[in-house]
Structure formats: C-alpha cells, structure tokens
Amino acid sequence: MVGTGAYVALSGVLFALGMIGVLTRRTAIMVFLSVELMLNAANLALVAFARAWGDLVGQTAVFIVMTLAAAEVAIGLAIIVAIFRKRETTNVDDLAQLKG
C-alpha cells in the first residue's frame, strides 16, 4: 500500500505544474486547463488524506470540488467563447482594453 506521502507528493507535483501553466501560458484555454489541473491535484490530496484519516468526509469534499470545477468550466467556457466570437483570439496579452 502506497503511503500517504507519495500521493501528497504527486498532488504537489500536479499542483506545481498547474501553477506553472497558469503563470506561463498565454492562451485563456490553456490557463484554464492548468487551473483544472490544480483542482484535480487538490482532489487527489483530499482523497489521500481522507484515506490517511480513515473517514469519508474528505471524499465527499472531493465530490463538491468536482461540482465546483464543472461549474467553473461552464462559466469559463461561456466567457471565453463570448470573447472569442468578438475577437478571433483568446490570447490574454491581446486583451489590452484595460491598461493597468
């Protein structure tokens, strides 16, 4: 049986990858996918910890997180599509209407 540490480490790697993706990728879709990756890393960690503590609460939490992810997908795609149909790009750098 693999130890909790291994799972957590794996989830950490996934999370780091997602973070890097968010920071470096320039396409809205890719950033968004990275976010999803982070969410799933969180799910993995939750399940691992739930097993370590031997209770089910963590797994129900995973369910909820999955739902949240789905909702985010729905809304995020809507926004991205809306923008894409206005201007043929989803590149974050091209969104320069609002100057910081």
Place this chain on the structure above:
Amino acid sequence: MMHFMIFLPLLAALLVMVVPNKWREEVAIGSTLLTLGLGLAIWLSGGTGAYVRDWVAPLGITYSVQLNGVSLIFAVITAFMTFIAALYAVKRIPNPGTMLGLILAMETGLLGIFASRDLVLFYVFFEWALIPALMMLAIYGGPSRMKALVKFAAFTLFGSLLMLLSIIGVKYYSGADTFALYGFDVRLADGTLRHLSGLTERVVPQPVQNWLFLGFLLAMAVKLPLWPLHAWLPDFHEQNHPSGVPDVMGTLYKVGGYGLFIFAMPLFPNAMHDFRPVLMGLAAFTALYAAWIAFSQQNWKRLLAYAGLSHMGFVALGIFSLNETAIIGAMYLLAFQNLYTGALFLSVGMLQERIGSVDTRVGGVMTQAGAMGGLTMALWFASIAVPGLAGFIGEFSVLLGAYQVQPWITAVAALTVIAAAAYALTAFQTTFWQARPLGAVATRDLHGLEWFVLGLPLALAIFFGVYTLPALNLIQPAVQNVLGLAARALGGNP
C-alpha cells in the same frame, strides 16, 4: 454653557446654509458675538469644571471637556478673532454665505481643540478644523491653490496620523483605562463608583516614551509650525483669499504650542526633558531663520506668514525650555499674537482691496490712507514686541525664562527681535511711506467697520500689554498645575 459655546458656531454654520441669503450675515455675526459673550461669561465665572462622559465606552474614549486657564484664554481670543474676521468677511466678500459657514464650522473645531481634555477627542477636533480650512482655500483660494492645499493637508495629516499612533500607544503602554487626561469616577450598574484612571495618573515607561513623544511632536511641530515642517505655511497664506479672513482662522489654527503644553508636557516629561536642548535649538533657529526669510519677502502675506513663524519659534522656545516663566510667556505670546497677526492679515486685505495687490513695494499709501497706515504701524509694533504692547510681555518673559536654561541658544533667539524690527519696518516703509508712484489710483482711507476691525484688536493688544493681570491669573495656575503633573511623572519615573 461650555458645550453650548463649543457647538453653537457649528449649529450657526448649518443655519447659515439654510436661511435665506439676506439673513446669513446677521445669523453669522450674531452667533459669533454670542459665542464671544459666552466665552467672556465663562471667563468672569473663572472657568468651568471638567465635564466627562463616555463616548465609545469599550475603547475608553471619553467626551471630556473643560474650559479654564490657558484653554479659556485661547477660547475667548478665538471667539473674538472669529467675530472680527466674520465682520470683515461680511463687509468685504460679496455673498459671503459659504465663507461665513466655513468660518463658523472652523470655530467649533478650534474651540473644541482648546476645550478637549481627551486625546482622541482632541484629535477629532484637530482634524475637524482642518476640513473647513481646506474648503476655504479650495473655494476662495488663488490660482495655484491646489498645490498649496495638498501641501497643507499632507503636512498636517502626516503629523497627525503619527500622533494618532502615539495616542494609541500612550494608552496602551501607560495602561490607563481611558484616553482622558484626568481620571474620573463612573457609577456602575450596581450603583458602586468605579474609578477610571486617566492618562496623567500613569507614566509611560522609557524609552517608549521618547518614541511616542516624537510622534506627538511631529504633529505639533507641523502645527506650530517649527522648522523644517513649516513649508506649508507661506503657500497656505499666500494662496488664501486676499481679504485676510481665512488667514486669521489659519493663524488661530496654529495650536501646536498649545497641544505641546497641555498634552505633551504632562504625558512625556522625561522625553521632553531629554530632548530639551535639541528642541530649544530648533526653536531658536526657527525664530531667527523665519525672521531672516521674512526680510526678503515682497509679498505681504508671505511676510506675515514668516513673521508668524518667527513668533512661533519664540513660543516653542518658551515651551521646550520647561521653565515656568518661559512657558507663561510662551502661552501669553501664543494667545495674543493671534490678535495682532490676525489684524495685520486683515489690514493686508484692506490694502489689497485698495490697491489691488499685496506687494510690499507700492509706496506712499500713507499719504492718502493715513489712518490705515497708523493702525497697521501700531499693530506692527505689537508684533515686533515693542514694550507696552502685548507682544512684548510674551517675548520678554520667554527670553527671560529660557535664558536660565540655555543662555547661548537664547542669545541667538534674542537676535530675532532685531531682525524682526528690520523686516517689519522695511516692509512697512516701502509700502506706506516712499514716493507714491504716478498715476496710481487714489486709495480711500479706513471708514466705519474697518476702524472697528483694526482698532479693536489693537486696543486689546495695548490693554493686555499694559495690564496683564487678568490673563496671568488664568495662565499662571494652569502652567504651575501642568508643571506639577510633569514633576510628579518625573518623580514617578526617575
């Protein structure tokens, strides 16, 4: 009666905003007069006792006010000068509704500053008075007022926010129950009396006390003002409305000396004692430096600003010397310089009304407006401490007291008296005497109200220059009391 005196002007201000235009003047003048009357009544009754109420109980913030001693004098003189200023504003400014309202609103702030015996309350009034001053500048100011305005506000807030921190610190480190200066008893629900200790009953330990004092000092030094925090002053006065009305209020707003006296001295005695030489040096330098700068000014308002700054140097010198005589003198000076400095600002206003500029080099006004020249001259004499006028008493006793503490610094400061004579007389001479430039418009002399506006302060200046007793009766015990508190604190923390 006291609360009425404090808040009457604010009510009047709100009233002025609502009543129809033609009554505004009457309302304003009446209320200022009433305030002054109240002040005098309190003076005759020898001051009021302390009045304490909870304001924000959980935080130990109280509404505790008292008008006696020094505070009373300041309050009365503030009321008086506000009255004068309002008079002149009514005469000079077309449709003065807003200006009057602001003056009144500011008067409340000032009276509150002098009356409050609670640090947070003091802070509140202190900031409250700032807002009308800013508004006056914004609405009636000159072309480059925004710069002056931002400068003024930034300096003030910079000081006062640090003061806020040290206020928080004083209560926190001294462990007092309230922010009130003097403790008081509250009747609990079960009827028993419980004593809530005030700040003066605790002592802030060193070295924290030094830091807190510095925070407090910053705010006060801005408001004194003390070099190098005086930069806002000349611009403020220069950009204000040419009729010196807002300047009068600004002069009254220079409460730094008072704040140091009433709060810093009892709360931070060790710190003040430690910093005494530095501060005295700074004060003396301020006085001399201001006088020197004033010498080279060609704008009456800047000139007066620097003159006032130089006076403040004296005041600071007196306070920092921690010597009874000097402090009494400082308070005396601080109180009465309002009279003649304010009056001088007003006279500048009249001058500007007549010749359309505040330049110090229009010659020969004297030839056509003799009375105005004379009164201005007299006021100048008061300002440069000619014996027999109020200014002399203050400056002399400051020097006298300070000399016993720091002879050399005092000697340097003493030079200011000469410098003052120099700048004052030069400016006066180039304006009023000398040859009248050809083709200049004829200048009317004083008439009616203006006599009153310049004459009354002068009269008072002369009166208190000759017969100081009534003022001293109020000042001396207060000073002794404060010094006593300071001494106890010193004793409590050797």
Place this chain on the structure above:
Amino acid sequence: MTYTLPDVNFLPLMPILFVLLGAIVSTVGGFNTSRRNVTWFNIAMLVLAGLSMTSLLGFGLWNRDLSAFNGGVRADNVALMIGGVIVLGSIMSLLVSLDTAWRARVSFPEFDAMLMYAITGCLLIAFSGDLIVMLIGLEIMSLAGYVLATLQDSRRSEESGLKYFLLGSAGSAILIYGIAFLYGATGSFNYAGIAGRVAEVLNPATVNAAADAATTVALAPNNMGILVAGALLILAGFSFKVALAPFHQWTPDVYSGAPTSISLFLSTVVKVAAFAGMLRVFSGALVDAPAWHSVLQWLIAATLIIGNMAAYFQTNFKRLMAYSAIAHTGFLAMCLLAQPSAGGPALVYYLLTYTLMSGVAFAIIAALQRNESGLSIGDMRGLFYRHPAYAVALAICLASLAGLPPFAGFFGKYLAFQAAFQNGYQWLTVLAAITSVISLVYYLRPAMLMFMPDRTPAREYAHGQRPPTNATVLLGVLGVILLGLIPSLWYNFAANPGIWRLLAGIGQ
C-alpha cells in the same frame, strides 16, 4: 454502517433562504414580469433577510447563536453582523442598478438573478462553520461574480470578466488545495475541530491517545509542515479574493471594466464576504496556528504601498476607487493580525463603514458618468455648482475614506491601527499612517476640485439624480456621519468579547 441525519434546522439559514428565494424568483419570474418589479421584489427580500438577522421580529436570530448541520452553519452574532453589512451593500447596489443598469445595457432579470445568487454565496460564507460550506459559498459568490462582470455586452466588460475569471479561479484552486492540506493536517473541516486539533499539533503532549492515535501518529512527522503549508495556501487563495498584493492585479481592471453598479457590488459586498471568510478561517480556526501572521504582515505592507502609490497616479476616478479598494484591503487586513477579541470588532466596524463609503462613491459615479468608463478626475471640477448635493456627499465620503474625523472612516482606521499596534506590529502601523497620507492626497484632489468654480461645460451625465440613487447616497452619508459621531451605535454590538471567543472555536 448506519446513516445518522445531521441536525437539520433551517432557522439559522433563514436570511440565506430569503435571498435564495429572491434569486430563484428572478430566475424564473424574469420571463413574466419586468425587470423593475423583479428588482423591487429582491430588495424586499433583502430587507426581510436583514430584519430576520436582527432581534426586532419575533423570529430574529440575534443573540440566539444558533447552529445547524453539525456545526456546518452557524448564525452567531459575528455572522449576523457581517451578514447585515452584506445585505446593506447589496441593497445599495440594487438601488443603484435600478437607475443605471439600463444605461449600462445590463438591465435584464439575469442581472438580478446573478446578483442574488452572489449574495447567497456571500451570506453562506459569513454563516459558515465549516470549510466546505465556506468553500461552496465562496464559489457561488465568485462564479456569479464572473458572470456579473461579463454581463454587459462590451469588450471592456468581457475582458474584465475574463481576467477576473482566470485569476479568480486560480485563486480558488489554490484555496481548495490549501483546504485539502488543512484537512490533511487536522483531519477535520469544522472550524472548531481544526482549532482544537491545531492546539494538539502545537503541543503533542495533549494528544489524547484514544482519539485515532494511529492516524495522528501516521501523520505526525509532517503534520506541522502540512498545517503551515495549508494555512499559507489558504492565505494566498484569500489574498486573490480580497486583492491583497501581490495577488491584486485583477482588481483595477475588473472594477474599472465592469459596469459601475457591478463594480459597486464587487468592491463592497464581495470583499466583505471574502473578509468574512478570512475572519472565520484565520481568526477562528487557525487563530493560534503558526507562521501565517508573519506572512500576512508583509502582504499587507506590500498592499498598502502598492495600492496607495498606484491610486496616486490615476486620472480616472472609477479606477482610482478601484485602487483605493486595494489600499483599504490593506487597512482591513490589519485587523486580522490582532487577537479576535480586538481585531474582530475592528474589522466588522471597518467593513460596515467601508461599504457605506465606497458604496456612495460608486453610486455617484454610476449616476454621473457618461459611459461605463467612469468619470475622469478633471471632469469633476466644479461639480459642486452643478450637483451640490452629490458633491457634498462625495466629499464627505472621500474625507471618510481618507480617515478624517468626525466621519466613520476615521474610527475604522483608528480601530485597525489600534488592533495592529497592540499586537506588536507598530512598524506596520507607522507604514500604514504614512501611506494613508498619500491616500489623503489622492482623495483630496477630486474632493477639492469639485468645489473649484469653473466655466467649462459639464462633462457628466446631466440626468443622473434619480430617487433610488439619492436614497442610496443619503443612506450612505447618514451612516458615515452617524457612525462617525456615535461609533457605539454599531461598535458596541461587536465589542462583546464573548462572541469572538466562540469564533475562535473555544466556545464549542
């Protein structure tokens, strides 16, 4: 295994249910009636929710400290007070939207629906007794917020929506990961449970062997590390939500890009709710967890400097308000550094005043702007002579934002400073004081410009003054003045230390 029902009790949820009802009605009924009716109905629902949180009505929740669903939902006084602030801000934004939404081309029932859903989420955060509930509330709020920011069919708002969405979702991802770690470290999602376990983790001597000793031991070596990591991750996630530097980049773009009545909502209600979450988690669950204080103080310092500096250079008033929102985040977060009994009341008080102040400011922008890009500061010159009432109101609110007494903003700042000062963060308070001098300057510039007479023709929308907006402004200004003169009105409710002890989970 046996299935035991949680203690089901919908009474503590009553305010939330009111709001939810409004949301559903505006979702479904939007097809049958006009948007105006829907909005009025929602306002009524919000008022009901607000009343139900007081003790005025018979069924009021005040002082009853109810909890339900195994402590998942807790209607203690803290929740009620913050909920009151949320409801107030929401009412303000709805009123303003009545006037300005049709100009912003967002005047359809979905607007109300989304707003109400967002409010539901906000309240859920405030009422949460449990990380999961908090998370759900947060997500409902954020998702609805993304939609709101994108609702207007314009490039500006879509862009702001996308930025908000990308950064916001990244923030929630981090937050969720942090929650996972917290669960891993403490084995509980409940605030009280976490607080208790944190104590055990800190001094393992008190670990009772009976309670799943095996797992505790299994996790013991990295327990502390996981705990700290979780706390910091959650901190980062929340920093996204409340816009603490360096996670604040989305804020100015979103607030200035979204329609103004929505910026009002986002910058007040949403921020309040996020702070409620922070209060619950950091002052409640993690109150004696290590390491996050020291990180938070640096975040605050950065926020204060960046927010105020950036605001100083703005030329558009709406954008200035956005940056000032960041700056105020810094001041607000100072309260979290203190002990709950000191910081909590300060935070609650400051949140209320902040909502009122910036609510009024945004309301006036919304009323007077020509288009959704807001007012440029130059255009405000001489406003006093065109819209005197608005000018005075705005001046009062700006003075209050700058922290000038006798307005409420001063006491808010004072309390925040005191809270941080008394917990040994003097340097931070000094920094805050200096930065708030800067803030004074940039608040002062528009405030004073309004009173300077000028001859140029008006550049703002002429017909801005409408009854609902006036009501909002009046409400805000009265609140600011009253709370400034008599802080006890609101502060005394919060000052009772008992409720904060409960917050810290000790009362459980």
Place this chain on the structure above:
Amino acid sequence: MLVASLGIGIIAVIASALLGPKKGTRAKLMPYESGNDPEHGGVGTGQRFPVHFYLVAMLFIVFDIETAFFYPLAAAYQKLPQFAFFEALTFVILLLVGYYYILKKGVLEWR
C-alpha cells in the same frame, strides 16, 4: 483488456498503412466539399460553428454532474431514512429551476 483492445486498433491501422497502396493526388487528398476547393486551410483555422453546440456542451456538463450526484444517493437510498427523499426532492426542484430557465430561454430550440 485495455492493452488488448488498444492492440487491435493499432495493429489494424499499422497493417493497412504497410499493406495499402499510396497513390495520393491533390484532388484526392483535398477535403471533400462537393468538389469545390476548400475555402479555409485545415484544422483550427477559423473553423466556426454554431454557438449552440457550446451551449449544449455546458448544459451537459452541469446536468451530468447532477446525475453524478444521484448515483451515490441511489445506491444508498434504501438504507437512508425518509428524509433522503426530501433532500432529493429539493435537489431536483433546484435542478428544475435551471431547466425551466433554459427552456424559456430557448436554449433547447434548434433552428
């Protein structure tokens, strides 16, 4: 299973790739557009299609998650007390609110 079934597909493809003839002409390799030359070039370049498909996708995501919530409930349903039914009912009612909305919005209309 996975191995085997993957194997089949791959083997088949490779086999035909090896064995099948390779005689490509331009016309033959051109995408079929009823004989016309294609207007736009290849994958991902400006292939626009009705937004309606996005809507269906989103609806599917949401509703499918709802279904996913139903499965554990269903599996455990008989062991649960009667209260579970009301829980499910609340859930379904909320679901129907959304359903009603999209229905009235005409998302389900195809033209």
Place this chain on the structure above:
Amino acid sequence: MPDWLAAGLITLLKAVLVILGLLTGFAYMTLVERKLLGRFQMRPGPNRVGPFALLQPVADAIKSIFKEDINVTMADKLVYTIAPIISVTFALLAFGGIPAGPAGSLFGENPWVYNLDAGILILLAMTSMGIYGIFLGGWASGSKYPLLGGLRSSAQMISYELGMGMSLLGVLMMVGSTRMTDIVQYQAVNGWFIFFQAFAFILFLISAFAETNRAPFDLPEAEQELVAGFLTEYSAIKWALYQMAEYISMFTASAFMTTMFFGGWKGPVFLEGFIPGISDWPLVWFIAKMAFFIFFFIWVKASILRIRYDQLMRFGWKVMLPFALFNTMLVAAYIAFVGRTEWKGGTVYERFGLNQSLGWWALGLISLGLAAFMIVRSDVFRPWFNKTAPVRSRTPQVPQTGRAGGD
C-alpha cells in the same frame, strides 16, 4: 509462476478472447444485417462470396486492409489517426465489464474481464468516451462536413446520455448497488426489472439507439445533409474501425439492456420445471437475449425513418430528460413512502412478510401504465419536440436618449 502473474495472464487471455469474439461477431453481424435488410426489403442480399456469402466478411476485412488509406492534406495527422483507435478501443473496453454468467462458470473462471462495484458507472463512462473518437475524428479531418457531423453526433450522444444515465437510477435505487453481478442476482431473486421498470426500459432503449448512432438516430451519417458526417474523410481501415466501434457498442448496449432489465445470464426460472438447471446455463441465455436485441436493432433500422436533427435534440432534452427524472423521483417516492408506510402494523414489506420484491409490483404496474401512456398517447407530448416554440429575445431594450430608466 506467481499467481498474480497467472491471474494477469488469464485476464489477458479472457480479454483477447472477448475481443476476438466481438470482432468475429461484428464481421458476421454486418453480413447478417445486410441479409436481413435484404429480406426486409424483399431482395436476396449478399449471396456471392462463399456458401450463403459466409466469406463476405473476410473479403470485406481484406479489402479494407489492402485499400488505400487516404490522409487528407488539411487533416491533423496524429489526431486523425488516433481518433478511430480511441473509438474502437473504448467500445471494446466497455464490453469487458459485463458478466456473461455466474461466477466461475467459464471453465472455473469468471465470465467477465473486470467486475467493479461501480460497474455501471464505468460502463457509462466507457461508452461516453466513444464521443471523443467521433468528435476528434470530425475535427481532425480539417473539413467542413466532418466537423459538423462530429459536432452533431457528439451533441446528440451527450444529450441522450443524460436520459440514459437517469433512466437507470430507478433500478439502482431498487437494487442498492451498482455492481452488475449484484443486479443480476437481485433479478434472479426478485424478477426481471422489465416488469418493474418498463417505463425506464423504454427510455433506456431510445437512449441506447441514440448513443449507438443507429437508425432512427443515425444523424451522423445522414447522407442527405452531411455527406457521411464525421466519416466523410475516412477510408479503408480507419473507416472500418469506426464501423467496428459502432457495431460493438451496439453489442454492448444489447448486453447492457440484457443485464439491467432482462435478468442477465439467468434464464426464466419457470423453465426449471421442465429442465432442471436450465436457467443457469452459462452464456447461453445471455447470448440469446443479446441476439434478440441485436435483431431488434436491425429490425428498427429497417422499419423506422430517420428523424430530423432539431426534433432529435428537442426530443432528448424535452422528453427524455424530464421523463427520466420523473421516473427516478417516482421510484424514490415509492420507496420512501409505500415501502416505509406503516400498514396494519409493520411496513408494507413486513406486512407481506416476503422479500421486498412483492413491494415492487405496484410500482411495476404504475411504470407499465406510464410506458403504455407514453406509447399510446404520444400525441400529447409530440408538440413538445415537434414544433419550435417562440423564443424570447435575449438582448434588453436599450432606451433612446434621456428617457428615465426603463427596463
């Protein structure tokens, strides 16, 4: 040889067996279909290659392998190649989870490749993975018709997946497990679900047709509108793979329906009277039932016309989904109230003293009635999906200049 390796090898062996079986099945099913269609349409059908055209499939296979495999220039080569593989892979994978007989009935081994306690979920997941194959294929062809075809079919499949998933919920509630063997056992004890869940079965049947892109829902290959849908650019073996996937998923669907509603591998128990143990013969019953359903598929293809796409979608969203949901809640309510109502001292079950199944008959009747209603009075809800309802315009009315705030 360590037994984990043995187990692994055996599993692999079984997998290969199943796959080979499926492939042959697919090959000969094409033949059967063509012959049947021929019969349906009164023509001989294939009869050239070998006796009864038995070698026809072989010929087809060889042809499709040796045929030129065209890679369209504008296609995304990798995805274009992978898509059919994905499609066929998951089609095959899905089948492996279905139990073809009681444990250990296959020469001492279990007649299934894997048997998870989330079996149904896995199976649904696998079948929906097929969508990827189709959509990617359509997208990667870099051409209009395939793209639209792919979109259409994926939209269709996901739409009907909801109905499919929800129609099963009733069964799950009654069984209380998602493991297929459990379900079969339960039916063995309590009777087939077709009796209790006729309504659900009909819903599921329709969804299954849509899922497998069979007539009347074979929109993806609607020649009239879309050439050949996502298959337009495909040829040779890749095309064959897609066909394979389609037919195999048809097998799967049949097997699934068998398992869920028709008692799986168990034969009807009353036959025990004639031949003892007949109802436990492994595979036989299973294959028989499957064969029936496959015939049903072909039958429908031969007899029912293809429906319009908008009708299809509307039907899926406006009829299937609500009905499935309704059915679910019906079962839930039944269990919650009837099952637990006190009646003459004790719940209904206890009152009848027998196993729960007797509690189901009432539900079965209701469900049957619903099914009958759905078929007979179909005109009641035909308008829901057969004509377009007026759509409310989305954008709000922006008032002209200056007017006070309207909506």
